[in-house]
Amino acid sequence: MSATCKVTIDGHTIEVPAGTLLTDAARAADVHVPIFCSHQKLPPLGACRICVVEVGLPRRGPDGKPALDSAGTPVVTWMPKPQTACTTYVADGMQVRTTSPEAVTARKGVMEFLLVNHPLDCPVCDEGGECQLQDLAFAFGADFSRMDEAKRTFVSEDLGPVVKKEANRCIVCMRCVRYCDEIMGDDALTAHQRGVRTEISSFDRQPLDCEQCGNCIEVCPVGALTALPYRFKARPWDLRQHITVCPYCANGCSVRLGVRGMEILRARGTEHRGVNQEYLCVRGRFGYEFVNDAERLSSPLVRSGGSLTPTGFDAAVDFAAARLREVAAAHGPGAVAFLGGEKLNLEEAYLYQKLARAVLGTNHVDARTRFTARLPGEAVLRATGGGRPLLSLEDLGHAEEVLVLGDDLQGESPFAQAVLVRGQHQAGLHLTIAHPRRVKLARPKFRGEWLAYRPGSEAALLNGLVRAALERGTPDGLPSDVAAGLPALRQAVAEWTPARTEQATGVPARAIEAAAARLAQARRRAILFGRAFTEHPAAADLLRGIESLGWASGALSAARSEVMYIGPQHDSQGALDMGLVPDLLPGYVPVGDAAGRKPFEQQWAATLPAEPGLSAPEILRAAAEGRIRALWIVGDEWLRSAPDRALAEQALAACDLVVVSELFLTETARRAHVVFPVCSFAEKEGVVVNCERRLQRAARAIAPKRGTRPDWEVFQAVARALGVRWSFRTAEDVFREIARLVPGYRGRSWATLVPLGPQWALEAPAAATLGAAREGAPPAGEGLWLLSGGTLFLQGSLSHRGRLLPKLAKAARARLHPAEARRLGVAEGDAVELAGPAGTLRLPAALDVEVPEGSVFVPYAHAEVELNRLGAPAGAGLKVVVRPARVAERVGA
């Protein structure tokens, strides 16, 4: 069989790869074949029959060659009945007719059947105007119905707060059921009854117990499933649609915002664009409420006396500039620090550090405010292969073996989770989930392996895996520096035999060996890591361990990287790339590298400080101790994100100047001297970089809310007030400077980033650092290990502003294993008190067999959970004493 096939569709002959479905071949030939049930991410089904076409194949003679008629043209044998294009694979010489009388009649017949029971209530249907049934009825249907029987009717249902179901409109294409099962891994929907009475619903018609992603709504080709939050809000033709990038995680999904006037009325996937196409998680789809929130700041605030007073923009800029100048003059540039910025667009991140370094002369810049210990700016780059070409999210779905280290992807990276679920279902992907808790992907239904390591034993686990991987031999394609370093690495991890690792981690020796073997043997693999390791007090060691595992297992090679970092925010990667770390200039140029500094100094017309600055946790301490006297905090509720709440309070109180750029008057902003109201993601444009290091244009969907500006304008205004002559007119101007100057970004332009930009890579990858991970000292004191992690329904303080997401997230609970709860005398719903080294937290308890004994799980994303009040983790983590709060304070279930 040849690798490609020639197919003729309605007279257009095209060549497509063998194994292409006729529907896709038709799309390639620009011929419209209607579909309902088939979907790009689901295997062929053939449920609805709307895609019927006539198919013929060349007749073969006895010699196997196509038979020719007297005129010398091949004889075609037409199949006796029309075929469904969505389940028919192309064959060489295939002939297809989509507009022949047979095909047209067949399609009309299907249409007639589909409409037998359809209520034709388009005027009151939210899908109207973008409904495939409506469109196709118009294009292919008859204009009258021969049916005069009564239609079967169902009662409409709210399946929870998100999904509205009008089963009368359902054409039983099964897309929703299959999508939920094969891509969400939730199996929340099912078909009830059968035949003409088939109805899609949930278990016992209860509210859906699921991720509430609304993807079932998105893929429903008709108005049977619609979104409750958007119900009766607008008609699609009244909406302006803008495609931008979701601000809620590092996956960087494209979202299509539907806007009327100044208001965002809905968010949808993009069908054929973006890394995600139709997919959005619940945050991406329903998390835009904060943009329209009435409490958005609309005027700069300046502290006068005890209170923050609204003031004009110029006055606020002058105030901030004057005070910055004073502090720098009195205490030196080292007394000024810049925090936050993982939510900034690339151009803004670039200007933020340029303001710090070139204008104020300080390297105290760090976007990674949650970190509990100093981590070299290059650590993530090295762990992900030093800037070598990185696997994409699409590649991820085709991996044979995927190791997820320490993160619950459901909360941190919902789209990557969906990619993995789909790969597991459809492409034989095998999952290895290293996590103390049984997170969703570690459930038996995904048939992976769960490495349930003990909290605090992360380093041991990595060392054990590195050793076991090296036992399988030396991987191919290593760069010379790594090959030279391997013997030393072997030595360094020699003591981490599977038996010893089992002892330290609780993971069976056999499972460690098997996991390493799977990684080493797979032809395509991936290792994913994120916050659980980067925000760990031993992050520097853990990242070296991940890097070593990458090289030892073959996930890293001279040519390519299969290790992906999933940062906490949608532009965490961009912030790293742009040098929002104390030791690197944009493009990973060390601040101490005089030659590397030169182009920046020339372009910026400034002498740059060569000493690395303080990292975020060090800035926190220095500010609390009065060594840092001015802080700028951008887009970060620092009182929640800093690792130690008491210290952060102290720091804010001690500083002579605190500038905050924010959308809302957060707790942190209340303590500032100057507050700049800034634009939300939907109100500004720029570039963001997702976890695959892909550059994407984030477009502006609505005009800035009154009184707000994009962050970069604020930085520029303050820089100018400090006497430098920046003259960027647009964010694109800033990007042009980046494209001139920054390694990895050279030569790029906005125009080349649409619809989807490239994944950047460095021409000269960073050198490797191999070594064993040192184990952190176990935290002092008695108590339970504190486990935390992301929550699907909430991410960051902006997600607290809407109504839907907090409602879906429900109240936070301290989750305990039932056996642990019994020991503590705690029942479901009882109030418990968690006491850490610095403070306490009170929460209702929940019993959960998925939390290991000896630990307590508290999600960090809920507004009411301020984990940093307990004190900062140190060494291998944090232990807290859990006890029942007084009985009178029992919290309702």
Add this chain to the structure above:
Amino acid sequence: MSHAPAVTAIDPEVRDWPASRRVEVDEALSHYPNRRSAVLPLMWIAQREWGWLSPPVLRLVARTAELPEPEVFGIATFYTMFNLRPVGRHHLQVCMTISCSLMGADRLFRHLERKLGIGHGETTPDGRFTLRRVECLAACGRGPCMQVNFDYHENLDEARVDALLETLT
């Protein structure tokens, strides 16, 4: 009309198979290479035990067969012979399909409705009878016919039905 109401009555006590059914359950599971294939036999065992498939019972079946709960619910609704609501001690299932219909099934059904004071799908307050219309019972040569629990009664008329009901206590 075909909107099946939610299963409302639930028996929150059902957590596990009673010891007396364990053997049957294991036997059903042993017939198949994977557990999910045993879902129908498991439902039958459950219906024999509890008389009907309440949500907790279906959850138990799902757990036992290692299937998603919604899928098990869908399966239970697909087959008409699984009871998704409590039924009386005697489940009267009257065939309404063509042969029986020609032989007077409609009249017979109306007679039962009047006599018992209940309609299709309903149960007498004393829990003795549940009445239901069903499709062909494959006894077409001897219509009208009615299935009572698992017993067939054929060539029925009003008098025969009355006599039959007397014996069903």
